[in-house]
Amino acid sequence: MASTDMVRLEDLHTGNSRLSGRKHVLSIMVENRAGVLARVAGLFSRRGFNIDTLAVGPTEDPEVSRITLTIDGAVHPIDQVTKQLHKLINVLKIRDMEPDETVAREMALFKVSAAVENRAEIVQFAEIFRAKIVDVSRRALIVEVTGSHDKIEAFESMLRPHGLLEMVRTGEVALARGGD
Amino acid sequence: MRAADALFKSLEVEGVDHIFGIPGGANLPTYDALVDADLRHVQARHEQAAGHAAEGYAHASGKVGVAFGTSGPGATNLVTAIADAMMDSVPTVFITGQVRTDLIGTDGFQEADIVGITMPIVKHSLLCTEPEHIPEYVHEAFHIASTGRPGPVLVDIPQDLARAEIDYQERTEPVDLSGYKPTVEGNLKQIRLAAKAMANARRPVIYSGGGVNLGDASAELRELCASDKFPVTSTLMGLGCFPADDEQWLGMLGMHGTRTANYAMDEADLIIAIGARFDDRITGKLSEFAPSAKFIHIDIDPAEISKNVPAHIPIVGDVKLVLPKLTREYQTLQTDSSRLDGWWSRIKAWQGEYPLTYEPGGPGEIKPQLMVQKLHELTGGDAIVASDVGQHQMWAAQYYGFNQPRRWINSGGLGTMGFGLPAAIGAKVARPDDQVICISGDGSLIMNIQEMATAVNEEVPVKVFLMNNGFMGMVRQWQELFWSERYSGVENGPSPDWVKLTEAFGAQGLRCEDSADLEEMIVATLDADGPALLDVRVSPRENCYPMIPAGNAARDMVG
Ligand SMILES: Cc1cc2nc3c(=O)[nH]c(=O)nc-3n(C[C@H](O)[C@H](O)[C@H](O)COP(=O)(O)OP(=O)(O)OC[C@H]3O[C@@H](n4cnc5c(N)ncnc54)[C@H](O)[C@@H]3O)c2cc1C
Ligand SMILES: Cc1ncc(C[n+]2csc(CCOP(=O)(O)OP(=O)(O)O)c2C)c(N)n1
Numbered sequence: 001m002a003s004t005d006m007v008r009l010e011d012l013h014t015g016n017s018r019l020s021g022r023k024h025v026l027s028i029m030v031e032n033r034a035g036v037l038a039r040v041a042g043l044f045s046r047r048g049f050n051i052d053t054l055a056v057g058p059t060e061d062p063e064v065s066r067i068t069l070t071i072d073g074a075v076h077p078i079d080q081v082t083k084q085l086h087k088l089i090n091v092l093k094i095r096d097m098e099p100d101e102t103v104a105r106e107m108a109l110f111k112v113s114a115a116v117e118n119r120a121e122i123v124q125f126a127e128i129f130r131a132k133i134v135d136v137s138r139r140a141l142i143v144e145v146t147g148s149h150d151k152i153e154a155f156e157s158m159l160r161p162h163g164l165l166e167m168v169r170t171g172e173v174a175l176a177r178g179g180d
Numbered sequence: 181m182r183a184a185d186a187l188f189k190s191l192e193v194e195g196v197d198h199i200f201g202i203p204g205g206a207n208l209p210t211y212d213a214l215v216d217a218d219l220r221h222v223q224a225r226h227e228q229a230a231g232h233a234a235e236g237y238a239h240a241s242g243k244v245g246v247a248f249g250t251s252g253p254g255a256t257n258l259v260t261a262i263a264d265a266m267m268d269s270v271p272t273v274f275i276t277g278q279v280r281t282d283l284i285g286t287d288g289f290q291e292a293d294i295v296g297i298t299m300p301i302v303k304h305s306l307l308c309t310e311p312e313h314i315p316e317y318v319h320e321a322f323h324i325a326s327t328g329r330p331g332p333v334l335v336d337i338p339q340d341l342a343r344a345e346i347d348y349q350e351r352t353e354p355v356d357l358s359g360y361k362p363t364v365e366g367n368l369k370q371i372r373l374a375a376k377a378m379a380n381a382r383r384p385v386i387y388s389g390g391g392v393n394l395g396d397a398s399a400e401l402r403e404l405c406a407s408d409k410f411p412v413t414s415t416l417m418g419l420g421c422f423p424a425d426d427e428q429w430l431g432m433l434g435m436h437g438t439r440t441a442n443y444a445m446d447e448a449d450l451i452i453a454i455g456a457r458f459d460d461r462i463t464g465k466l467s468e469f470a471p472s473a474k475f476i477h478i479d480i481d482p483a484e485i486s487k488n489v490p491a492h493i494p495i496v497g498d499v500k501l502v503l504p505k506l507t508r509e510y511q512t513l514q515t516d517s518s519r520l521d522g523w524w525s526r527i528k529a530w531q532g533e534y535p536l537t538y539e540p541g542g543p544g545e546i547k548p549q550l551m552v553q554k555l556h557e558l559t560g561g562d563a564i565v566a567s568d569v570g571q572h573q574m575w576a577a578q579y580y581g582f583n584q585p586r587r588w589i590n591s592g593g594l595g596t597m598g599f600g601l602p603a604a605i606g607a608k609v610a611r612p613d614d615q616v617i618c619i620s621g622d623g624s625l626i627m628n629i630q631e632m633a634t635a636v637n638e639e640v641p642v643k644v645f646l647m648n649n650g651f652m653g654m655v656r657q658w659q660e661l662f663w664s665e666r667y668s669g670v671e672n673g674p675s676p677d678w679v680k681l682t683e684a685f686g687a688q689g690l691r692c693e694d695s696a697d698l699e700e701m702i703v704a705t706l707d708a709d710g711p712a713l714l715d716v717r718v719s720p721r722e723n724c725y726p727m728i729p730a731g732n733a734a735r736d737m738v739g
Contacts, residue, residue: 008380009380080486
């Protein structure tokens with residue numbers, strides 16, 4: 001673009017990055033006050049943005065909580081999402097986590113029906129995925145697994161054929177790598 | 181000091197001298213403190229109207245409008261006004277009473293979760309949980325309501341907290357919120373780029389909006405426009421930010437805008453959006469909106485930029501600060517305005533071919549457009565005009581011709597019928613020395629007609645000009661044009677008798693049924709002592725044109 005003299009209109013372009021086409025992990029620092037989660041969640045529903053996963057918890061600063069949420073950038077313009085979030089007075093900081101520079105983890109508990117003849121196989125899967133058996137009863141096992149979203153998806157698909165009775169997942173939490 | 185008294189001390193520190201409201205159980209302590217407070221309370225007859233009056237006050241004065249309501253129904257009655265203030269970015273603070281803290285969550289008498297109910301329609305809200313918070317929250321509320329992109333802030337105060345004793349100290353330092361830092365300056369590099377793009381444009385249009393009025397930047401806009409022969413249009417909310425009698429004025433744009441303004445947008449090579457938000461009443465069919473244009477978008481709210489139409493040169497900042505910089509940068513380029521001659525001859529041709537016009541009426545018939553033209557004439561074109569919502573609003577916008585900012589007060593974003601009369605009252609309270617008129621329709625006016633009592637009792641001499649067509653005219657028009665004339669729910673019938681109704685309130689009621697009497701009756705109404713209403717029987721089935729049918733493109737204007 002001609003930066004000196006004149007600017008030709010035909011050389012002007014928009015950012016044109018409305019849909020990124022991938023999953024985004026947003027890390028949102030908010031004031032630790034009553035009602036803040038409702039404001040964030042309400043904003044998503046009002047603007048028609050769909051949250052895929054959501055995790056909320058304290059941070060190193062007792063006055064600040066962190067909301068980590070994942071959202072599909074193929075459907076929603078992430079730029080609009082973050083700009084609208086920034087307008088909430090209680091939102092202090094938003095980080096759209098770069099996949100390569102982020103450690104993201106999710107935890108899940110799976111309750112599988114485990115007849116005696118299946119148990120060995122389930123224990124084997126658990127070992128491969130570095131999952132833990134955290135409860136054993138006559139008919140069922142509870143397995144705890146931590147990892148990336150994809151790893152948990154993979155583990156779930158291994159367990160499903162064995163009779164998945166119940167499962168619960170936390171939603172991803174994430175931190176940027178490095179020292180700042 | 182009692183927290184309720186501290187509330188008023190804090191309001192005084194904020195420079196508040198008028199509030200609008202209605203008391204009730206949960207805000208009794210506040211109303212008790214009001215007895216000793218040094219400001220004027222205007223007692224409305226419905227909380228919705230108190231809210232609109234606060235909006236009218238804000239529009240007319242540029243100050244923050246304040247409305248009070250009690251808990252439960254008082255608070256829920258405020259909801260429409262809060263939503264309205266949000267849509268039109270009106271700086272307002274709503275202070276509601278709440279049930280005692282020990283009753284919250286128990287479905288206590290007159291309990292409503294007003295903070296929860298209004299969450300999607302406020303700029304911010306604050307629920308007091310400690311009495312000491314009250315002064316602090318008031319200052320935060322005013323800071324948030326009046327800075328950045330203005331908007332409504334709700335402060336909800338439980339009754340027991342308002343009664344508590346606190347240690348009050350007047351706040352002297354400015355509010356500082358770590359999560360709220362509006363960008364106001366505008367990036368100079370972007371501003372330079374914008375100036376250069378403008379210098380190189382052959383078919384530029386300045387698309388100005390409500391942000392210019394909200395940011396008190398009308399003078400700055402005029403200066404920018406005077407630095408070259410830029411054609412200027414405004415949205416409904418922007419009217420008055422640029423003088424309607426100026427040669428560079430194209431008229432309003434959008435659904436009921438002029439053909440010239442809409443055609444100019446359609447053929448522009450560069451659109452400079454200034455405090456305007458690309459509403460669908462402007463863009464029509466998005467994919468066919470201004471197909472040849474590049475966009476400079478100046479707005480204080482970053483989320484508005486590229487929300488509907490991607491911007492080529494975004495500038496986040498306050499128009500009041502950005503426009504002078506842009507003008508300076510533009511002037512250093514020393515452009516030759518003759519490059520716009522071709523563009524102007526095209527524009528002039530449209531202006532000649534498609535002026536705003538209407539068929540003259542039959543003998544004695546009062547055309548609604550004529551009524552607005554007469555109002556313009558007889559008020560010297562310089563009244564503050566509050567409007568309701570419907571055809572009369574569009575005719576007022578088209579034919580009054582606003583030359584100054586803060587003269588045109590209406591509900592654009594939410595389109596709230598019932599806005600006009602209370603907004604006029606608020607405006608008159610703010611600007612007692614200005615002529616304040618309300619242009620209304622028979623469907624809208626009755627939605628808040630009880631405010632005639634406010635006008636009479638509080639001695640606020642607003643003049644209501646009722647464009648009485650007997651219909652929910654705007655909806656009737658749509659049913660006629662787009663729903664095969666299957667009329668449904670749009671006939672208002674003969675009730676009420678507006679003159680008697682007005683008289684029952686203790687105001688002067690007049691009627692005009694013949695165009696020959698129109699001037700005389702308008703003058704009589706303007707000259708009446710105190711509030712007055714003129715019931716003008718206008719052509720019942722007149723349609724408002726021109727018009728871009730919803731979802732169509734600008735070149736498909738009809739009428
Ligand atoms: C029956 C009916 C018909 C209508 N027909 C039309 C029509 O034909 N034409 C039309 O134009 N409208 C029409 N409207 C109104 C329409 O719905 C919108 O309300 C209007 O177009 C919005 O105006 P705006 O873009 O100026 O934005 P506003 O709602 O006035 O918003 C102001 C913008 O300026 C920004 N801003 C605020 N302060 C500042 C500052 N200090 N510095 C920089 N930016 C700032 C805000 O962030 C915002 O983006 C109609 C409404 C009704 C009810
Ligand atoms: C509170 C509310 N209800 C319904 C509408 C839908 N509506 C828009 S215009 C209109 C008719 C307005 O009639 P009137 O006030 O008589 O004005 P006219 O169009 O006849 O000038 C209606 C019902 C609205 N805008 N606001």
